Amino acid sequence: MSALDFIRDDVKAMSAYYVADLPKDFIKLDSMESPYHPFTCSSELLNQWTALLAQTNIHLYPNPAASGLQEALREAFEIPQAAAVALGNGSDELIQFITLLLAKPGATMLAVEPSFVMYKQNAALFGMNYVGVPLNDDFTLDLPAVLAAMETYNPALTFIAYPNNPTGVRFTREEIEALIRASKGIVVVDEAYGTFSDDSFLPQVGSTDNLVVMRTVSKIGFAGIRIGYAAGSAAVMNELAKILPPYNMNQLSLATVKFALQHFEVIHDNILKLKAERERIFAELSTISRLKAFPSEANFITVCVPDAAELFETLKRNKILIKKLHGSHPLLDQCIRLTIGLPEQNDAILNIIRKLYA
Numbered sequence: 001m002s003a004l005d006f007i008r009d010d011v012k013a014m015s016a017y018y019v020a021d022l023p024k025d026f027i028k029l030d031s032m033e034s035p036y037h038p039f040t041c042s043s044e045l046l047n048q049w050t051a052l053l054a055q056t057n058i059h060l061y062p063n064p065a066a067s068g069l070q071e072a073l074r075e076a077f078e079i080p081q082a083a084a085v086a087l088g089n090g091s092d093e094l095i096q097f098i099t100l101l102l103a104k105p106g107a108t109m110l111a112v113e114p115s116f117v118m119y120k121q122n123a124a125l126f127g128m129n130y131v132g133v134p135l136n137d138d139f140t141l142d143l144p145a146v147l148a149a150m151e152t153y154n155p156a157l158t159f160i161a162y163p164n165n166p167t168g169v170r171f172t173r174e175e176i177e178a179l180i181r182a183s184k185g186i187v188v189v190d191e192a193y194g195t196f197s198d199d200s201f202l203p204q205v206g207s208t209d210n211l212v213v214m215r216t217v218s219k220i221g222f223a224g225i226r227i228g229y230a231a232g233s234a235a236v237m238n239e240l241a242k243i244l245p246p247y248n249m250n251q252l253s254l255a256t257v258k259f260a261l262q263h264f265e266v267i268h269d270n271i272l273k274l275k276a277e278r279e280r281i282f283a284e285l286s287t288i289s290r291l292k293a294f295p296s297e298a299n300f301i302t303v304c305v306p307d308a309a310e311l312f313e314t315l316k317r318n319k320i321l322i323k324k325l326h327g328s329h330p331l332l333d334q335c336i337r338l339t340i341g342l343p344e345q346n347d348a349i350l351n352i353i354r355k356l357y358a
């Protein structure tokens, strides 16, 4: 027997999450990164930040609980006092540990499809049953189907991305409220795109044990520092705290986000610019009758085109990388996903799309 024979067969059968490794001159609009470095807009801000990093005690273990970041997040995003906040090394890590927390033998996870692929993957990894309820053709929620699945499977854990990825569509508040009311288990409202959206469940966290709202700073200019957070009732968050690795956050990232929250107007400006660009691109795409662009409340737009592979390859030849969704779910037939970039990057994509399809 070799050492490899001891590794789980289900893991060996998986393929690794694909991360594109691109030449420097490529425009990368495939994974919802912000095109703006948050601190390079002013040399003063950049200097303050680098000075702060230089003072950081990287020789000491971090103490996330005493870092002050939870309080800063609470203030910046109006998280109610009744809620407790957990920090994760990216919200991906929180998805992992929330799943682990609820993975009793025989327990079920529910999600809609298509949605964020990590939910299902974590269910498999931690031995949960998984139920995926298809969305409607227009990527809205099939509420009766979700409620029926809840009734049948009594899920311990439900993940809802609000707005949803990879579709950009935000379900309605009333639908999510109905799910929370119907669910005996925990409903995680994943607001990775919450700052680009018109609605949030953060003001409600702490009011009931079965609601957790998860957010990340990745999509608003900090994908490189890996910080996500989850807010929920103190009782549930205390249990989660027991299984999170004690030093999961790093000093440099903690210091960076605290600094960012003190200068939130810069980040907010960038969010407003991206939202304005999103609306501009959506309007442009909507004038081309051979395309179907879906209304988005995130920093990306999902579009179904006559030939997704052709568009993907044409953009790639022009050194632009987007996400080809076609093939990942039947509802995403001939769909692609465009991350909103700088105006000139968006124009480069629009020009190619117009040449092909207008």
Ligand SMILES: *Cc1c(COP(=O)(O)O)cnc(C)c1O
Pocket: 032, 089, 090, 091, 092, 093, 116, 161, 164, 165, 190, 192, 215, 216, 217, 218, 223, 226, 227, 228
């Ligand atoms: C990007 C994304 C995440 C992961 O964010 P990180 O904090 O970077 O790990 C989680 N959920 C959804 C829906 C996302 O799109």
